[in-house]
Amino acid sequence: MRIRKTPLIIPSQPLLALGLEGSANKLGAGVIKHSPDGSTTVLSNVRHTYITPPGEGFQPRDTALHHRAWVLEVIHDCLTHADVSIRDMNCICYTKGPGMGAPLQSVALVARTLSLLFDKPLVGVNHCVGHIEMGREITGAQNPVVLYVSGGNTQVIAYSRQYYRIFGETLDIAVGNCLDRFARVINLSNDPSPGYNIEQEAKRGKRLLPLPYTTKGMDTKANGNGDIITPADLCFSLQETVFSMLVEITERAMAHIGSKEVLIVGGVGCNERLQEMMGVMVQERGGQVFATDERFCIDNGIMIAQAGLLSFRMGHYTPVAESKCTQRFRTDEVHVAWRN
Template identity: 65%
Template sequence: MPVVIGLEGSANKIGIGIVRDGRILSNVRHTYVPPPGHGFLPRDTAKHHRDHIVDLVRRALTEADVDPVTDLDCVAFTKGPGMGAPLVSVAVVARALALLWEKPLIGVNHCIAHIEMGRLVTSARNPVVLYVSGGNTQVIAYSHRRYRIFGETIDIAVGNCLDRFARVLKLSNDPSPGYNIEQLAKKGTKYVELPYAVKGMDVSFSGILSHIETVARDQLAAGNCTAEDLCFSLQETVFAMLVEVTERAMAHCGASEVLIVGGVGCNERLQKMMGAMAEERGATVCAMDERYCIDNGAMIAQAGWEMFCSGQTTDMTDSWCTQRFRTDEVEVTWRDD
């Protein structure tokens, strides 16, 4: 069976993973953590990836007990979407390794890699997918060799909304701002009214962010609410929006499964709210923990494995990266259901 190495570096995490026929042989990762109150800049993130990628490749090969020349069948990398400089820094290494080891190259859509990893880990058959991360928010379902987008954010992603509010509160970026908001939210007791912005099947988070930033500035100092209350209120509002549009997609598709992928998918409150909705519909939630929800190399390797087995490869002249690579642009040649 083919053995594929995957290189992921579309945002602040650099990850290398190796898979063989549905088995994850290794999955190592390193995260760039900026100071509290700051986001991660493309230049600094790309430098972080360059500093760590060679060591991570060695670790992944060692853990998998794989010889790159005799055992590997192809090299997969994130083609997009993502941040330009980090994407390019990893693609350069992927091209170099493919040439060095004389292996085919496969450019992978980051969003589809999340979905294929979720299908592998949870054994979901044909779910409606809620993809929630720092850079993307989409409701997706498979139909006729494409992953179709039923709804999405019309401005910023839900993860970006959470991350930017964490900066307002000067929360640590370690292990992630969204995780630290989740921990504060568990201690919140008062719901602060926030805008609820569902527009058909799409959602909007920028207005909610602007509103809660104003509330934080005016109300925290006055003692009318706590940071814990605001984190609780923000989560309840944005997650309710996401559950609403996901349920409508499930009703349209007649789906009995919902798969949550992306970094925000680790959030236990989101999983619980989605679970309550699914239970009412007689459906099930397929969720993962931080090993596979958060960006990682194994998901790129798994999507690359599916593509390779269906006959897809990427010519070296087509191995450029793009910050905007739509989920529904990819022909899903490996599925016929």
């Protein structure tokens, strides 16, 4: 990425960005507007999800085929809902990574093509930073500890000196991936998502089964001592244990940096029980929890447009010849030039 050391561009007229997201099974396109008065407006946010049968995950090749089949329709609907043309865009933003290789490449190819056809600057965006910046914009959180919890990433993050620093992260698989795998084991539906269905099942659970509080790659077996263990009890126990770990490490980060705010982002961030548990902890510290609904916490194109346009306004862009994707693109590698 080429960088010009210029201050944040204050537009004399509205700036528009198209964001394309396809790092996993969610294909999204969104248009965002930054106005001269400093306000931000979401003009459209369209998404289509690749859903597999119960008990099955989604493979990179099949997910990429889904994105290729739906991407033109999703972009068309996005522009139609926003009542704008691709020619009105100031830049086209796409997910550079992290994510699944084949789906990332499929969407990046479309972004490159649009950039060349309509002579628009291209901006590669870190998926994780997209979640954070959209969360900050929607909730108004100023300087929060960020709990980023999704299918592919689980990180506790805080901002310092124009970088998002990672205070803790899962050592084996992300929490979202853990929930997805467990949903397959007990044959829960993938529609609308495994994590959502675990959440609903957990609401019916009544028994808290003892599970290891720290699981560094170990398999876990729940022992019911001869009693019947229901899927609802398993879902309830898994959520309570995993979310307790997330709350604890988030509280440590809050104490370390002296923050009173927590921002929860990522697909698992929609979970009401996680928000409730985090809320109890933060309230005891005299703070506040910020979270978004499924429109913005689940992977979407508008978060890529928001982070991309912020970067573009700093003079950053991605030459087409350098517009590669990467499955490993860490949050703390990104220069967050737009924050002081």
